[in-house]
Amino acid sequence: MTVFRISLIVPLLLLMAAAPEVPTRSTAPELPPTVELETFAPSEAMPVLGQRVAEPDGKAVARLVDVLVDPGGRPVAAVLDFGGFMGVGVRKIAVHWSTLRFEPGEGTHRIILTLTPDEIKAAPEYRDPEKPAPVVVPVAPEPKPGQQ
Amino acid sequence: MPRKRATKTRATIGLDLLNFFIAGEQTGFGPFVAVYLTARQWTQVEIGFALSLGTITAMVSQVPAGLLVDALRSKRVAVAAGILAVGISALLLAIWPALLPVLTSQVLHGFASCVLTPGIAAVSLELVGHATLGERIGRNARFAALGNGLSAGAMGLLGSYVSEQSVFLLTAALCVPALATLPFIDAKPPPPPRRAATRRARWSELVALLTDRRLLMFAACAALFQLADAAMLPIAAGELTKQKGTHAALVIAACILAPQAVVALLSPWVGRTAELRGRRPMMLLGWASLPLRGVLFALLPNPYLLVAVQSISGVGAAVFGVMLPVIADDVTRGARRFNLCIGIFSLAGTAGGALSTTLAGLLADLAGDRVAFLGLAAAGLAGTALVWLAMPETGSSEASE
Numbered sequence: 001m002t003v004f005r006i007s008l009i010v011p012l013l014l015l016m017a018a019a020p021e022v023p024t025r026s027t028a029p030e031l032p033p034t035v036e037l038e039t040f041a042p043s044e045a046m047p048v049l050g051q052r053v054a055e056p057d058g059k060a061v062a063r064l065v066d067v068l069v070d071p072g073g074r075p076v077a078a079v080l081d082f083g084g085f086m087g088v089g090v091r092k093i094a095v096h097w098s099t100l101r102f103e104p105g106e107g108t109h110r111i112i113l114t115l116t117p118d119e120i121k122a123a124p125e126y127r128d129p130e131k132p133a134p135v136v137v138p139v140a141p142e143p144k145p146g147q148q
Numbered sequence: 149m150p151r152k153r154a155t156k157t158r159a160t161i162g163l164d165l166l167n168f169f170i171a172g173e174q175t176g177f178g179p180f181v182a183v184y185l186t187a188r189q190w191t192q193v194e195i196g197f198a199l200s201l202g203t204i205t206a207m208v209s210q211v212p213a214g215l216l217v218d219a220l221r222s223k224r225v226a227v228a229a230g231i232l233a234v235g236i237s238a239l240l241l242a243i244w245p246a247l248l249p250v251l252t253s254q255v256l257h258g259f260a261s262c263v264l265t266p267g268i269a270a271v272s273l274e275l276v277g278h279a280t281l282g283e284r285i286g287r288n289a290r291f292a293a294l295g296n297g298l299s300a301g302a303m304g305l306l307g308s309y310v311s312e313q314s315v316f317l318l319t320a321a322l323c324v325p326a327l328a329t330l331p332f333i334d335a336k337p338p339p340p341p342r343r344a345a346t347r348r349a350r351w352s353e354l355v356a357l358l359t360d361r362r363l364l365m366f367a368a369c370a371a372l373f374q375l376a377d378a379a380m381l382p383i384a385a386g387e388l389t390k391q392k393g394t395h396a397a398l399v400i401a402a403c404i405l406a407p408q409a410v411v412a413l414l415s416p417w418v419g420r421t422a423e424l425r426g427r428r429p430m431m432l433l434g435w436a437s438l439p440l441r442g443v444l445f446a447l448l449p450n451p452y453l454l455v456a457v458q459s460i461s462g463v464g465a466a467v468f469g470v471m472l473p474v475i476a477d478d479v480t481r482g483a484r485r486f487n488l489c490i491g492i493f494s495l496a497g498t499a500g501g502a503l504s505t506t507l508a509g510l511l512a513d514l515a516g517d518r519v520a521f522l523g524l525a526a527a528g529l530a531g532t533a534l535v536w537l538a539m540p541e542t543g544s545s546e547a548s549e
Contacts, residue, residue, distance in 0.1 A: 050189040065186055082389055085400035086304055087179030089385025117393050
């Protein structure tokens with residue numbers, strides 16, 4: 001049975017893989033008059049989901065996995081996924097948007113987390129998107145000094 | 149007959165390597181899929197959906213896959229199909245991480261895994277027969293642990309220094325040596341099984357099996373084992389990541405590798421001892437290791453001691469891995485339901501494991517990691533009590549002294 005099933009699936013997949021990509025809408029022609037086209041260079045806007053987040057010294061420590069926004073759509077906090085080995089022992093925390101520095105660039109986007117290891121360690125785990133999110137927010141004037 | 153002996157040796161080594169490579173093939177699946185998909189810009193919701201689909205498929209397919217392997221004349225064909233399917237699902241993940249291919253991959257992998265477990269056990273049974281099955285299964289577990297440990301190390305390095313994608317390319321590649329071992333495992337076909345003549349008789353045979361006290365008891369013990377075991381490492385490792393930050397990866401790697409070393413050392417002894425002294429003493433040893441580990445986790449916060457404590461899980465894993473097929477053979481001897489029985493046991497285990505992470509997560513949320521560990525230890529204690537009080541000895545009479 002299984003053999004039969006696989007023998008069905010394989011050619012099907014090959015067929016699907018061989019099929020041409022759905023063509024992306026051609027860029028120039030016939031935009032409705034209500035919208036216009038603006039182009040952002042990689043150095044002006046960068047993707048963030050799934051990107052590595054590094055410490056200031058450049059060592060990657062986490063991945064940005066989600067963004068929390070306020071009712072106006074402005075980003076409030078980022079959910080970062082830390083550590084682990086082969087996916088065992090991952091830990092998610094939410095940090096205030098202002099603790100991240102974004103350095104978009106050609107080919108190499110960088111996201112820098114300005115919290116210290118101690119501040120990261122003290123953060124409670126972000127578990128459930130349905131519950132109030134514990135967000136690490138730097139204390140008002142100076143985001144530098146350590147433990148809250 | 150030297151020629152016959154040479155064939156037998158070849159088959160033995162072939163089966164060793166089969167276990168080694170299949171375990172290696174399975175290492176990349178599991179929690180690493182989430183890491184990979186995150187890196188591929190998948191959202192948390194989509195990842196959760198894909199992984200749940202895999203888990204549900206694995207649960208739903210255990211029993212049908214067991215029936216399927218029972219029905220197939222050649223168990224080697226079942227194993228070959230399973231290996232291929234796992235390879236294809238790894239390849240799909242690696243080269244085409246879009247929604248439909250990933251979901252296909254999860255379903256394919258879930259079903260294939262359910263075919264592989266009974267398939268390997270069935271091939272082993274064909275090769276060595278009932279009398280020395282325990283020893284052979286112990287050997288299987290040793291080589292599986294070696295394959296698992298080595299590939300976890302290799303894949304961990306690949307994942308951090310090359311790319312997440314390369315992990316699944318290696319997984320797909322491992323399918324080739326795994327398939328290559330199969331022609332060497334040249335077991336003689338089993339004697340035609342005693343088969344109930346009428347449909348009615350077959351049905352009553354099935355009912356007799358499904359209401360067999362030994363089957364029900366071991367299924368309950370298996371569920372409690374996984375209920376206690378499955379969430380311990382994730383919680384301990386999460387705690388480690390918190391304490392050690394980015395240096396946790398190495399300690400967690402040790403927490404994954406050390407138990408495999410214990411399994412590799414211990415499994416053959418477990419198999420042999422179960423044949424000589426009976427199943428119950430071995431089960432008690434394995435099940436009792438769970439409450440011990442839970443309590444130690446709750447008491448010892450030191451990250452380096454965590455590795456030592458997690459190594460104890462190797463004792464439980466060795467016993468569980470060996471006893472499951474051995475007891476399935478005890479229960480179904482003579483009937484043609486060996487793989488169905490393995491499917492039922494695996495289903496009980498998978499269900500316990502799924503419940504474990506959910507319940508322990510809830511406990512940890514409400515009352516902290518320590519209470520969660522104690523809760524898991526309590527489940528392990530309940531399992532041990534069940535083995536002690538209710539699990540009958542299933543070994544042959546001379547085995548149970």
